[in-house]
Amino acid sequence: MICAKLLLIVTDPEARRRVLATWREFVIRQPAEGRGAGPAAGEVDGPVAFSRLTVREGLDLAVFIADGGWRREYVCQVLAEEVDGWCLLIGDAPEDLAAGLGLLRLIVDTRPGLVAGTAPGSEDLLREVLQLPRLTPVPIVDCEDAESVTMVVCELLERLAAIPIPA
Amino acid sequence: MALRGTFEETEPADLLQILALGGKTGVLAVTHQGRASRLLFRGGDIIHAVDGARQGEEVVLSLLARRAGSFVFTPETVREERTIQRSVPALLLTAAQRMDDLTRANGLLRKPSARVHVREAAAGEPLEGLGEAERQLLGLIDGQRSVGEIVAAAQVGAAGAYAMLAGLIERGIVSVVGAEEEGSPLARASAAAAPVPPGPPVSARRPTAPELREVAAYLRQAVACPAEGGG
Numbered sequence: 593m594i595c596a597k598l599l600l601i602v603t604d605p606e607a608r609r610r611v612l613a614t615w616r617e618f619v620i621r622q623p624a625e626g627r628g629a630g631p632a633a634g635e636v637d638g639p640v641a642f643s644r645l646t647v648r649e650g651l652d653l654a655v656f657i658a659d660g661g662w663r664r665e666y667v668c669q670v671l672a673e674e675v676d677g678w679c680l681l682i683g684d685a686p687e688d689l690a691a692g693l694g695l696l697r698l699i700v701d702t703r704p705g706l707v708a709g710t711a712p713g714s715e716d717l718l719r720e721v722l723q724l725p726r727l728t729p730v731p732i733v734d735c736e737d738a739e740s741v742t743m744v745v746c747e748l749l750e751r752l753a754a755i756p757i758p759a
Numbered sequence: 760m761a762l763r764g765t766f767e768e769t770e771p772a773d774l775l776q777i778l779a780l781g782g783k784t785g786v787l788a789v790t791h792q793g794r795a796s797r798l799l800f801r802g803g804d805i806i807h808a809v810d811g812a813r814q815g816e817e818v819v820l821s822l823l824a825r826r827a828g829s830f831v832f833t834p835e836t837v838r839e840e841r842t843i844q845r846s847v848p849a850l851l852l853t854a855a856q857r858m859d860d861l862t863r864a865n866g867l868l869r870k871p872s873a874r875v876h877v878r879e880a881a882a883g884e885p886l887e888g889l890g891e892a893e894r895q896l897l898g899l900i901d902g903q904r905s906v907g908e909i910v911a912a913a914q915v916g917a918a919g920a921y922a923m924l925a926g927l928i929e930r931g932i933v934s935v936v937g938a939e940e941e942g943s944p945l946a947r948a949s950a951a952a953a954p955v956p957p958g959p960p961v962s963a964r965r966p967t968a969p970e971l972r973e974v975a976a977y978l979r980q981a982v983a984c985p986a987e988g989g990g
Contacts (some may be wrong), residue, residue, distance in 0.1 A: 596966045649978045742982040749975040753968040
């Protein structure tokens, strides 16, 4: 079985709860495929939530949702090394920006990923604080909208698909 | 202007991150129960730390584990020689790893089958400050004996042995061997999910570009056309 593994790191606790609830609701709504396989979800060690979706028999998608607290940086880094790609979702509060910058420095070299925002209108702020190139696209996610959350996951998948797998 | 406060209000890790991100230069003086530590910052990096006779990274790592104490950061020119080479994020990471080990160590009482080993960095090093009982306990740690076996063989009783083990782990001398048994955070997360589809929880190989695009196409279709009869 092949499993595409993605890590979503959400710095703002409330945004994290919303993303988690939205994503889980989306997963639960999917019909079970294959041999009885279906959506599954679990909480592990507090900082990391996990959700698994069977796309078809033999192909799964696993999404890990973690927060950005400093104690979890270790967890985020370990996870970032194991997953296929990561998405860092950052709010516009100072603690979000500090956590986002710290995490970005830790995980940017581990796997490909993208930066997104959870606060409307924060694109320029995120680019400036995180020292991203001026034209870097920074999608803003509506944490309570399944389409919005799903689209950022799709964006990440497309980016990963465009990167050759090292031999 | 000096920055002052207590670790009850501001956790040590948050304080160090603030000073690092701000690129501060100066001296952070920490006092707790009559003990004083000094951390020297230059351009946001901790270049030196001293606590009595102890110096270097260990002072910073001990500080990060504290839950009480007061601090004052005073901006001033720092001319001391650099003795700490690693960045603040790297030190935070090490402290988090130790905390992770300590958390797992606290669970050892309930899991005597777990194993511990002496960290490579500590193996062969002169272990200053260890008592005779701790050295004896360390001699029992060979990476093969279980925690239950080590505790049973120790001469200091179960409670004493566990306390000493926790102390050795906290100091970074000993590490819990759990990865092989319990799996990585990813594997543990997968294992905790229920019901888990048949087959291995995670794949050995990375998905190919067509597989990733297939997943993306599935998601786009699913979100555009919600499943029939779904929740």
